[in-house]
Amino acid sequence: xxxxxxxxxxxxxxxxxxxxxxxxxxxxxxxxxxxxxxxxxxxxxxxxxxxxxxxxxxxxxxxxxxxxxxxxxxxxxxxxxxxxxxxxxxxxxxxxxxxxxxxxxxxxxxxxxxxxxxxxxxxxxxxxxxxxxxxxxxxxxxxxxxxxxxxxxxxxxxxxxxxxxxxxxxxxxxxxxxxxxxxxxxxxxxxxxxxxxxxxxxxxxxxxxxxxxxxxxxxxxxxxxxxxxxxxxxxxxxxxxxxxxxxxxxxxxxxxxxxxxxxxxxxxxxxxxxxxxxxxxxxxxxxxx
Amino acid sequence: xxxxxxxxxxxxxxxxxxxxxxxxxxxxxxxxxxxxxxxxxxxxxxxxxxxxxxxxxxxxxxxxxxxxxxxxxxxxxxxxxxxxxxxxxxxxxxxxxxxxxxxxxxxxxxxxxxxxxxxxxxxxxxxxxxxxxxxxxxxxxxxxxxxxxxxxxxxxxxxxxxxxxxxxxxxxxxxxxxxxxxxxxxxxx
Ligand code: SF4
Ligand code: SF4
Numbered sequence: 001x002x003x004x005x006x007x008x009x010x011x012x013x014x015x016x017x018x019x020x021x022x023x024x025x026x027x028x029x030x031x032x033x034x035x036x037x038x039x040x041x042x043x044x045x046x047x048x049x050x051x052x053x054x055x056x057x058x059x060x061x062x063x064x065x066x067x068x069x070x071x072x073x074x075x076x077x078x079x080x081x082x083x084x085x086x087x088x089x090x091x092x093x094x095x096x097x098x099x100x101x102x103x104x105x106x107x108x109x110x111x112x113x114x115x116x117x118x119x120x121x122x123x124x125x126x127x128x129x130x131x132x133x134x135x136x137x138x139x140x141x142x143x144x145x146x147x148x149x150x151x152x153x154x155x156x157x158x159x160x161x162x163x164x165x166x167x168x169x170x171x172x173x174x175x176x177x178x179x180x181x182x183x184x185x186x187x188x189x190x191x192x193x194x195x196x197x198x199x200x201x202x203x204x205x206x207x208x209x210x211x212x213x214x215x216x217x218x219x220x221x222x223x224x225x226x227x228x229x230x231x232x233x234x235x236x237x238x239x240x241x242x243x244x245x246x247x248x249x250x251x252x253x254x255x256x257x258x259x260x261x262x263x264x265x266x267x268x269x270x271x272x273x274x275x276x277x278x279x280x281x282x283x284x285x286x287x288x289x
Numbered sequence: 290x291x292x293x294x295x296x297x298x299x300x301x302x303x304x305x306x307x308x309x310x311x312x313x314x315x316x317x318x319x320x321x322x323x324x325x326x327x328x329x330x331x332x333x334x335x336x337x338x339x340x341x342x343x344x345x346x347x348x349x350x351x352x353x354x355x356x357x358x359x360x361x362x363x364x365x366x367x368x369x370x371x372x373x374x375x376x377x378x379x380x381x382x383x384x385x386x387x388x389x390x391x392x393x394x395x396x397x398x399x400x401x402x403x404x405x406x407x408x409x410x411x412x413x414x415x416x417x418x419x420x421x422x423x424x425x426x427x428x429x430x431x432x433x434x435x436x437x438x439x440x441x442x443x444x445x446x447x448x449x450x451x452x453x454x455x456x457x458x459x460x461x462x463x464x465x466x467x468x469x470x471x472x473x474x475x476x477x478x
Contacts, residue, residue: 038459154366
């Protein structure tokens with residue numbers, strides 16, 4: 001199977017681990033991922049907060065590349081995924097928006113390229129059964145709190161990813177790998193998103209409450225599918241202790257890293273040493289199996 | 290919090306403007322406050338989402354654009370997802386930001402508009418974001434230079450932030466997009 005792969009800007013910077021583990025897992029499952037030549041930034045929250053046409057045109061410039069390749073577009077960052085899908089929605093629902101966007105990007109784009117998140121690709125296009133047959137190791141009842149955040153599931157009429165209040169796709173993946181996904185109430189809370197630098201105080205408050213709930217629920221790690229959620233939850237644990245005195249030592253792992261380990265890939269090629277809160281114990285459990 | 294707004298004739302203030310920009314009809318809101326209870330910054334902000342809507346009903350003017358929630362809102366969409374009347378409150382927040390930019394409303398705490406400009410400038414220059422440049426530009430402008438500096442050595446060691454400039458993007462198209470969609474301001478912020 002062949003897909004156009006939109007890595008997103010963070011793939012070469014703060015989310016290299018997401019990028020590495022995605023490509024390693026794809027390779028192990030015979031999924032071909034082709035980066036569109038000349039891809040550019042989706043505009044993220046900054047474009048969304050600046051102008052509607054700008055926010056739709058930046059993703060569209062990339063979607064039109066996938067259209068010319070004749071492939072579906074896969075994203076791994078929930079924020080890119082969200083921006084790409086919303087752009088498609090706006091362009092295909094409004095002839096006026098289509099006109100503005102096509103003018104901005106210099107070619108006509110109709111909003112019809114299929115956009116999927118890598119997790120969605122695994123579940124819908126490959127299938128859990130087929131992945132299970134390739135597993136070499138098991139999560140061995142590891143207690144995992146799956147965190148979806150905002151952008152994968154909302155707005156629901158556009159994203160159609162999963163149930164917006166109680167999604168289960170990441171949980172199904174974790175359970176398929178032999179883990180024990182936890183039923184916990186903070187699956188779709190907000191991690192503070194792009195406010196990490198501007199309103200660090202807000203991010204500390206929000207991540208504190210998510211981490212506290214995960215800890216209380218007995219989680220041994222939190223599984224994520226978004227670089228922004230990963231970095232906010234991973235990087236702010238020491239800051240939370242400084243601000244509140246509450247201590248956490250909660251590894252924040254990409255779902256693709258957990259899957260990679262179960263597929264027998266090495267921690268190094270999955271970028272696991274890049275996590276701020278080390279996942280050594282979890283790696284030992286999985287590798288020891 | 291007490292809402293201090295003098296009642297003017299109906300439909301005064303910026304409500305019409307916001308409805309037009311967002312495409313949302315605010316008159317069906319019956320103040321159940323479900324939006325505010327699910328809002329991650331509802332209890333931190335001076336006015337939670339339901340109160341913003343009420344203030345719009347009551348004829349709030351441009352002073353509303355200075356409410357802290359306007360730039361604290363992370364577009365998490367929880368409010369829109371839970372409103373029993375199907376009001377897209379997140380789109381209202383987008384409209385408030387658009388109007389604030391247009392009117393050149395003074396910078397809020399944390400100066401999110403400056404951060405957005407810094408990020409978009411790197412996109413304009415390189416076609417993709419460049420974290421180091423964006424962070425430096427923002428921190429210089431916001432006078433926050435010392436915040437988080439302790440994190441850099443660890444991030445560099447783990448190669449968790451790129452030093453080299455992004456390459457390979459179709460910069461010509463990106464610049465065209467910025468040129469064609471330029472946001473015009475009434476006055477400079
Ligand atoms: S949830 Fe909807 S109806 Fe209820 S207060 Fe908010 S906007 Fe109004
Ligand atoms: S979109 Fe904004 S206003 Fe609505 S719940 Fe999220 S943070 Fe609050």
